[in-house]
Amino acid sequence: MTSREHSSWRSSLWKELPNVTHVWPQQDKQNDSRFRNLQQVSVKSCRKLKALFPVAIATNLKMLEQLEVHFCDELREIVEKDSGGGGETKKFVFLYLTRLRLYNLPQLAHFYDGMFTFECPELNILYPFNCNKFDLFQTPQGNSPPITRPPLFSNIKDISKVKTLSMKSKDTWVLKSWLQQSEDLELEYLRGLMLTFDDDCLLTSSAAGSLKHLEELYVYDCKSLKDIVQKEQDDETATEEIIFEQLKRISLQHLRSLECFYQGNAALKLPSLAQTALFLNNYPELEGKWVGSSEIPVEWSLSLQVRKCKHVEAIFDVKDTSAKHDDPVTFRLRTIVLKELPSMRHVWNNDPKASPFSFPFLEGVGVQECKRIKNLFPASVPRDYLRHLDVRKCGELEEIVAKDEAFPQDANNKEIDMLFPQLTFMVLWALPELRCICSGMQNLLDQSVVLTRLYVFSCPKLKAFAADIA
Structure with a gap:
């Protein structure tokens, strides 16, 4: 040539x-x-x-x-x-x-x-x-020989x-050091950041301000990471806000030591997260409830996926939050997917009072291999717009909706028995202890007038279907 x-x-x-x-x-x-x-x-x-x-x-x-x-x-x-x-x-x-x-x-x-x-x-x-x-x-280099x-x-x-940057642990440490030393420096073009990191925090609260144009954050396989944003000494009396103005997507995966997103007192705001999804995958050390204080900011997400977190007992802390909120906390979530959470007992804590959480856009819920959960929904959580429900391999699940004194009633104190008025698709798969959809309600098909697809497999104690299907 x-x-x-x-x-x-x-x-x-x-x-x-x-x-x-x-x-x-x-x-x-x-x-x-x-x-x-x-x-x-x-x-x-x-x-x-x-x-x-x-x-x-x-x-x-x-x-x-x-x-x-x-x-x-x-x-x-x-x-x-x-x-x-x-x-x-x-x-x-x-x-x-x-x-x-x-x-x-x-x-x-x-x-x-x-x-x-x-x-x-x-x-x-x-x-x-x-x-x-x-x-x-x-x-x-310090006192090291010349490179x-x-x-x-x-x-x-x-x-x-x-605009898009991926870094391993050592490079992330250097970038964090640069940001901390240059308070007036901004990566104004940076929109997407993917990190693998081996330290106990990703950013200090002050350095986070340098990433205010960030749109996507991916943090992957960081064995020692405890906080995404670390509080500083000034945060104890902080009145300023930590704002990720443009952040639309957060994906946190295989973070074995993660405890929270941010532990400080400064207000953490993610006003653009409504347009995206939050993925939480493989957090064996994360304990307790994820939402209810400020640990994991999911209020503005469209999709929440939680997987392989062996100590988590509940996702939404209804009990501990009800006294803290005069007005409902509105979530824009459309889908929730929970998989392989062996200690989880509740998605929403059972609470006889009205829930402080509102889910007006929730359309789909999927739960799989959460062996200790007894029921999926407390009565206080609205299900008016739920269209898709998929529950599989939850060995101790007894009912889908827990009936309590907060169960909705009409003006004559007669219980309203339409559990899922918009539900079109339901899967109940390998649930050996499932007895009913809701205690006292035996006619499943009356729980949704628009149900078009129903799949039931290996639910030996569920008796509500015989009369419905006959």
Whole structure:
């Protein structure tokens, strides 16, 4: 292939080439401009590849806009040092690079094995994931010897335009340190943040203010994390608010030590969370109730998913909250999914008084493998708009709705027996102790006039169906 043909390339994709050790031709010359017009490079599942670019090519990729490298098990560096490079500082300038994705590269240790500078002023997606040996940021050296191989960035200003950022533990620690030292510094373009972290807190309350434009927060596999936002000494008498003005999505998964979102006294506000979902997955140390004080802010979520939290006993703390709220706490939740919560006894605590919580938009509830729960709804929780109910493998569940003195009644004190006026879909699956939908109400099909799909399997004590279906 001629040099002119090479220079016409705009995009290069290399995928599932298990024996490839080099993508580009190996030459000793210091300057190779044959691929100068490349705009997109994607390399996936080239298991034996050890380096991506020769340095002579990398220094001439002036038009590069996107670089993605996935599942290359033996890749150790992005740019390979040439044999005659000596000790000079190489300059890598990517004026148009907007997207850098490095995914599942377990051996990737550095960008270039030598001194270099890296410029990408338009970068807006920086996404290294499962690249545990690769450092994004410059760690403060203190009295350590001078570095001979710098990380990708040495200053927070180098990522000032990044909109989506993924970081591992060490890089998260550096970023947190930068934010704490620069009170007037904001990552004003940052919209999405994904973190794997091994510390007891993610951000101090003051540093959180630097992320006020953040729209999505993903925190994953952080073994020691106890708080997302850590209170500071000033928080004890704080009158100011901690506001994530634009935060629309929170996903917290596999956080083994998480205790709460924020423990301080400053008001925590997430006014935009109404447009999104909150995922809570695998919190073995989280205890007690999640909603009722300020531990987990779900009031503004559209969807709540809670999974694998072995100590949680209730999700919504009706009992302890009723005395604290003169007006109902309105949740915008549309769906609730609860799975593998072995200690959970209640979704809503039973309370004979009116519930302080209002769920005017709730349409779907799914509960699975919550073996200690006895009933799903207390009578005080409205179910007027519920359309979808799916309950499976809850070994001690006896009834769906707990009947108590708060059960709704009409003007003549006659109990209103329409439990689910809008329910169209119901699954009751492998519930060995389920006796009824609600005590004293035997006619299931009268509980919803619009029920169109009903699935019942392995509920041997449930007798309400025989008369209905006959």
